[in-house]
Amino acid sequence: MELSPTDRRLLAALEDGLPLVARPYAAIAARVGLAEVEVIERLQGLLDAGVIKRLGLVVRHHEIGYRANAMTVWDVPDEAVDRVGQALAAAPDVTLCYRRPRRLPTWPYNLFAMVHGRERPAVLERIGQLRGEYGLADVPHAVLFSTRRFKQRGARYFAAAGVGG
Amino acid sequence: MIAIAPALLDDLDRRLIEAFQRDLPLCAEPYAAMANSLNTTEADLLERLARLEAEGVVSRVGAVVAPHRAGWSTLAAMAVPVDRMDEVAAAVSACPEINHNYAREHALNLWFVVTAESRARVTAVLHAIEQATGLEVLDLPLERAYGIDLGFKPSWN
Numbered sequence: 001m002e003l004s005p006t007d008r009r010l011l012a013a014l015e016d017g018l019p020l021v022a023r024p025y026a027a028i029a030a031r032v033g034l035a036e037v038e039v040i041e042r043l044q045g046l047l048d049a050g051v052i053k054r055l056g057l058v059v060r061h062h063e064i065g066y067r068a069n070a071m072t073v074w075d076v077p078d079e080a081v082d083r084v085g086q087a088l089a090a091a092p093d094v095t096l097c098y099r100r101p102r103r104l105p106t107w108p109y110n111l112f113a114m115v116h117g118r119e120r121p122a123v124l125e126r127i128g129q130l131r132g133e134y135g136l137a138d139v140p141h142a143v144l145f146s147t148r149r150f151k152q153r154g155a156r157y158f159a160a161a162g163v164g165g
Numbered sequence: 166m167i168a169i170a171p172a173l174l175d176d177l178d179r180r181l182i183e184a185f186q187r188d189l190p191l192c193a194e195p196y197a198a199m200a201n202s203l204n205t206t207e208a209d210l211l212e213r214l215a216r217l218e219a220e221g222v223v224s225r226v227g228a229v230v231a232p233h234r235a236g237w238s239t240l241a242a243m244a245v246p247v248d249r250m251d252e253v254a255a256a257v258s259a260c261p262e263i264n265h266n267y268a269r270e271h272a273l274n275l276w277f278v279v280t281a282e283s284r285a286r287v288t289a290v291l292h293a294i295e296q297a298t299g300l301e302v303l304d305l306p307l308e309r310a311y312g313i314d315l316g317f318k319p320s321w322n
Contacts, residue, residue: 003235011235017225020211020218023193024226040191043228053231053314054187057214061317063172063222064182071269071276082309089312099309100240107242107273107303116317144269144276151258151266154225155280157236 003051006034010042011051012158017058058154066116068123071144073109074136075102081111088113088134093126109142120145172220177205178213179321182222186316189226229314232307237284239306241291242273243298250275253298262290273303 003011009032018024025043026036034042046052061069076084081099088111089097097113115130117123124143131137174182180203190198200210217223232238245253250268257277258266266277281287291302 008235011228011230014228017218017227018189018195020196020214020226022196022207022211024195025191025193036193040193044191046228050231051234052228054229054316055191055227056186056189056316057182057217057226058224058229059182059186059317059319060221060224061319063220064174064319066317066319069267082311085309085311092318094312095317096314097311098307099311100305100307103303103305107305112240142271144271146267146269148254148268149266150254150268151263151277152224153264154227155230155238155264155278156261157230157238157280157282 006032007042007046007051008158010034010039011046015154015156015158017154060152061116062149065118068117068120069146070115070117070123070127071146072113072115072127072130073142073144074111075108075140076111076136078110084134084136085111088130091130091134093117094130108140172217172222174222174321177203177209178217178222179319181210181213182217182319187314232310236280236282237287237306238278238280239287239291239304241277241279241294242303242305243275243294243300244273245275245298245300247274249298253300256297257294260290260294262287 013028013031019027021027025039029036029039043055047055085097085099088094093115095114095116099110100112102108102110115123115127117126127143185199189195192198196210197207200207214223214226254266254275257263262279262281263277264280268274269276279287279290291304295302
């Protein structure tokens with residue numbers, strides 16, 4: 001789906017979030033020059049098309065006590081990675097699961113999953129379980145805990161480019 | 166980073182977080198509809214959301230755009246000498262196209278997400294960081310996303 005200029009303006013206006021007022025879609029509509037009902041219909045269309053993957057509260061896990069944040073990576077053979085990735089994505093405690101390119105020799109891993117927990121030992125135990133449950137016990141892997149968060153905010157596809165908003 | 170005690174959340178805060186990371190009502194008064202389904206008032210719900218945003222528990226009520234549907238993004242990694250970490254991380258964070266930037270335990274110890282309106286712009290940002298720091302940047306764009314992003318399902322105990 002090619003995004004129309006109007007959809008891009010709408011997404012740009014949403015990058016800082018919906019205002020906390022009784023009629024937030026009307027407030028966004030006024031900013032982008034649409035009617036409230038058009039904003040609602042366009043958002044439904046963008047959700048149906050998969051452009052917006054979710055509309056709701058964006059929660060920062062660290063602030064609710066989930067301090068152990070492990071980017072867990074595996075070097076899964078190419079012919080198996082999609083099957084493993086789909087299964088792993090459905091596991092409880094795995095929030096995001098992506099395939100990315102290897103960059104040999106520096107970076108040999110192609111499957112990424114985020115695993116969050118309150119304490120490191122529990123996260124490591126959970127990753128151990130995942131390796132057993134998803135046939136990954138013999139697959140090379142690494143666990144990259146975060147140690148410092150320098151920046152965390154919503155993505156800005158448009159704001160930096162000056163596309164409205 | 167300063168360690169801050171986890172925010173104190175009451176039962177209704179927790180139910181709000183569990184119920185509305187997706188499927189925010191698409192009607193004229195969504196907060197009233199949410200309040201109704203949580204057995205509270207719209208005024209209480211709006212106060213809670215304002216407090217959760219102020220505490221950083223909720224970064225925003227908004228749309229999470231699927232990768233590569235409205236622009237381009239990548240995950241980038243660098244091996245930063247330990248004594249240069251603060252300087253390099255600050256230079257990376259200063260770019261408006263960077264939305265996440267974390268130190269991680271690995272030889273590649275700085276990981277950040279670059280998001281922009283086009284792939285060309287993302288590539289230009291990576292080159293600018295290489296030029297400014299003299300360090301190589303690994304570009305690891307998403308090839309495939311698995312599953313559905315349901316948000317974050319906390320257990321509260």
